[in-house]
Amino acid sequence: MSSLYDEVTPTPPSDVPTRRVTIDVNGEPRTVDVEPRLLLAHLLRQGLKMTGTHTGCDTTNCGACTVLFDGRPIKSCTMLAVQADGHSVETVEGLASASELHPIQEGFKQEHGLHCGFCTPGMMLAAKALLEENPNPTEDEVRWALSGNLCRCTGYQNIVKSVLWAAEKMRAESN
């Protein structure tokens, strides 16, 4: 039996028109043929096999699929892959280097910012967009910036602490 997720594959049947797009994903140009209805979240997960981007609600509510699109956070379940042609996308796979965690990832580890981890990639990318613009946010500003991302485990307290921890570390590193 085919699952729901087999219905749209990264390589659609030969009679379906596709468009060739080139998207900069975590600094690497990726050229793929997509049918217009393929969502960016599904291109990332199924087409490019980058499953760090999670799809939670699929209805533009939860923010688990948040990625950075030209540096700004968007819900990748609510953008067509074809729309990303010529743009840059950063996913959670782009955060850590080969040898070290990104300070935001480290913050989530230090402050226990995750339980099940499902919302975490989206939280971290929303946090990254915040800290790039506002390196020294208040707790309120962190809560506000993350208000489009749902977590059902933590009660948010430790997520907010994680982001504040990361902010402090990033400030220290840039001095």
Next chain:
Amino acid sequence: MYPSRFGYEAPKSIEEAIGYLTAGAGEAKILAGGQSLVPMLKLRFAAPEMLVDINSIPGLDYINIGADGSIRIGALVRHEDIERSEELKTAQPTLAAAAHLVADPIVRTRGTFVGSVCHADPQGDWAAAMTALGGHIVVQGPKGKREIAMKDFVLGPFQNALAFNEIAIEAVIPAPQGTPVGSYLKLERRVGDFATASVAVALNIQGGNVVRAGIALAGVGGRTIDATEAASVLVGKPLSEDSILAAAEAVAAAAEPRTDHRGSSDYKRQIVKTFVSRILTGIANSEQKVA
């Protein structure tokens, strides 16, 4: 969830986009921010044959504030552009107050102001704000441009006055007479939920008197509710406790709330009354400080 299959074009000019709409003969739809359209495609509430993506059209992302205080907002201005505009904070307080209450911060990076107005959701914040402001939408079709006043633009829930081959290219807020004051309040269960009730207030004050009073409501009826007639009790005099109470009661009476999981009809009407009164009292107090 997947949308049904559709064709896709990303034109580089408004004229080219109109060409695709015309060729689509009613089966083509404009894609701007997509924050309402894409969810509707996924739920298959909408199944157009063609999407015409206007995001590649240059020159539609402007917020122009004229010397007379009129404001023009292009079709690709995102919610967050409104939220971040320092100029709008003083030039248009109703918009500035509503901006950070639209959807959630991540939706705001992508969704557009004009697209939200076109979506004509009865719970939409911008349609209510534009109605209170007495604004209009400039639309362009094969025969050129025309203006549609907000009261004629929203025809019903999710219905706007655009012809199938027309594009809403900008939203216009007319020049104020005197000083524009106002605010926007929204009750939502959590960030990103639809409004339980929202109130947009846009006044013009000249020589201490209210010379124009626009009030509109979202979430308390089957469409955006224009309560400007109810607000007319404010016009021609300074704000006073009596006029504020009279307006709050008249506006609450103009609401058409329905009981649902967000609250009872009576509760929502009470919220409208409280919000109108709270916004107007806030304005009256700040006016006193200025005087």
